Amino acid sequence: MSEIIKRTQNAEGRMQNEERNARVFFVLRSAFIVLRFSLVMLVVGCESSARRDERMVVDERMRMESLADPATLSEATRPVVKEAPKDGGRWTGEPTTMPAAATQPAMDLTIEQAVLMALEQNRGLIVQRYAPRIAKFAEDASMAPFDPQLTGNASGSRSGLAIAPAVADEKSLNAQVGIQQFFVTGTTVNVGLTAADIGTQLYGDGRDATTSVRGGVSVTQSLLQGAGPRVNLASVRQAQLDVLTSQYELRGFAEQLASDTEQAYIDFVLNERELEIAKNALTVAQAQLDETDALIASGKSAASDRAAALATVAQRQEDLINARATLEQTRLKFVRLVNPSAGHSATAWDFSPRLTQPAVPVGRLDDVDSHVRVALVYRSDLNQARLQVERGDLDVVKTQNGLLPQLDLFATLGRTYYWHYPSATGYQNPTSYDATVRVN
Numbered sequence: 001m002s003e004i005i006k007r008t009q010n011a012e013g014r015m016q017n018e019e020r021n022a023r024v025f026f027v028l029r030s031a032f033i034v035l036r037f038s039l040v041m042l043v044v045g046c047e048s049s050a051r052r053d054e055r056m057v058v059d060e061r062m063r064m065e066s067l068a069d070p071a072t073l074s075e076a077t078r079p080v081v082k083e084a085p086k087d088g089g090r091w092t093g094e095p096t097t098m099p100a101a102a103t104q105p106a107m108d109l110t111i112e113q114a115v116l117m118a119l120e121q122n123r124g125l126i127v128q129r130y131a132p133r134i135a136k137f138a139e140d141a142s143m144a145p146f147d148p149q150l151t152g153n154a155s156g157s158r159s160g161l162a163i164a165p166a167v168a169d170e171k172s173l174n175a176q177v178g179i180q181q182f183f184v185t186g187t188t189v190n191v192g193l194t195a196a197d198i199g200t201q202l203y204g205d206g207r208d209a210t211t212s213v214r215g216g217v218s219v220t221q222s223l224l225q226g227a228g229p230r231v232n233l234a235s236v237r238q239a240q241l242d243v244l245t246s247q248y249e250l251r252g253f254a255e256q257l258a259s260d261t262e263q264a265y266i267d268f269v270l271n272e273r274e275l276e277i278a279k280n281a282l283t284v285a286q287a288q289l290d291e292t293d294a295l296i297a298s299g300k301s302a303a304s305d306r307a308a309a310l311a312t313v314a315q316r317q318e319d320l321i322n323a324r325a326t327l328e329q330t331r332l333k334f335v336r337l338v339n340p341s342a343g344h345s346a347t348a349w350d351f352s353p354r355l356t357q358p359a360v361p362v363g364r365l366d367d368v369d370s371h372v373r374v375a376l377v378y379r380s381d382l383n384q385a386r387l388q389v390e391r392g393d394l395d396v397v398k399t400q401n402g403l404l405p406q407l408d409l410f411a412t413l414g415r416t417y418y419w420h421y422p423s424a425t426g427y428q429n430p431t432s433y434d435a436t437v438r439v440n
Contacts, residue, residue, distance in 0.1 A: 139239035152177040173197040184229040186222035216414025231401040252380030271327040278323040282316040
């Protein structure tokens with residue numbers, strides 16, 4: 001009996017083990033099936049992605065080839081309202097709005113020719129050349145107080161009673177002419193003639209009239225305020241300093257113009273080289289993008305590698321645009337300096353210079369001290385500053401003179417000739433003298 005029970009228990013144990021093994025096998029098999037299905041789906045997805053990338057690359061290449069056709073160029077350059085450009089970020093070439101280089105008049109210029117053209121035709125320099133002439137006119141005007149002054153006047157009067165002919169009429173005729181000169185010493189000299197005819201007239205009889213002519217000279221000398229050539233010539237000296245200052249300004253303007261023209265010449269050549277470098281860099285970036293597309297199409301690279309290549313192309317496009325803008329700015333600056341419209345082009349702003357690289361100086365440079373000594377003597381701004389200091393000193397002289405009291409010495413000397421002069425013994429022709437000295 002015990003043997004039967006024992007066998008029954010062993011059979012039940014084996015059945016439980018078989019059921020447990022069957023459940024484990026089912027679970028493992030199910031997991032294997034799921035894993036296999038996942039791998040299949042992953043492979044199919046990768047294959048479809050590779051085919052999609054390959055199809056996209058083919059479409060982009062066909063689009064780039066179509067851009068060579070002028071009929072499709074306008075259609076391809078229209079703005080597309082989408083999140084991403086159809087060309088995948090490739091550079092489409094020169095903008096259609098830029099003028100062709102062949103339509104711009106060109107001229108071969110060396111750096112020396114450019115500087116000479118600027119010194120001859122620059123509008124700013126032409127205007128600046130008038131500054132010394134204007135200052136010279138101001139200097140001539142400052143000499144006006146020392147020019148001789150000619151004066152003259154005449155007057156006549158007659159008074160009487162028309163209802164009483166027996167009453168004598170009073171008549172008077174006066175005339176004066178003179179010349180006055182002011183000297184730098186503060187001396188004023190006046191020389192003049194005075195004629196007078198004064199008297200009464202009764203029934204046409206003017207025998208009691210007195211006629212005289214006086215010639216005289218008067219001298220006024222300033223003793224304090226306005227005395228001496230230093231103060232009287234201060235305004236003239238300032239006008240002369242203004243003429244020298246304007247000449248130094250003209251020289252400095254010409255030197256700066258020559259320097260700016262040379263710098264613009266060198267910048268233009270440099271910007272042309274930078275533009276070529278930017279074009280070459282964009283070509284290399286496009287080649288790298290094509291290589292990346294080919295690797296993606298062949299399955300050797302992931303599609304995510306294309307983002308870095310597109311970013312590089314975009315950066316190189318930006319560099320090319322900036323290089324063009326910089327070159328155009330430099331060209332306009334160079335055109336403004338040399339001003340070729342005077343005899344080379346009707347439209348100066350379309351002038352396209354063809355400049356060559358300037359030669360590099362060869363040889364030993366002078367020592368710095370010699371250049372400093374020359375600069376201290378000939379620099380326009382330093383000389384102009386020295387003249388401004390001297391002009392300010394003259395302002396001090398004029399101010400000090402204005403604070404002095406006015407004290408003048410005045411002297412006159414004259415001689416008077418009389419005709420028809422009535423006296424107790426009859427009419428005579430006497431002569432009289434007069435002299436006056438006073439301090440004002």
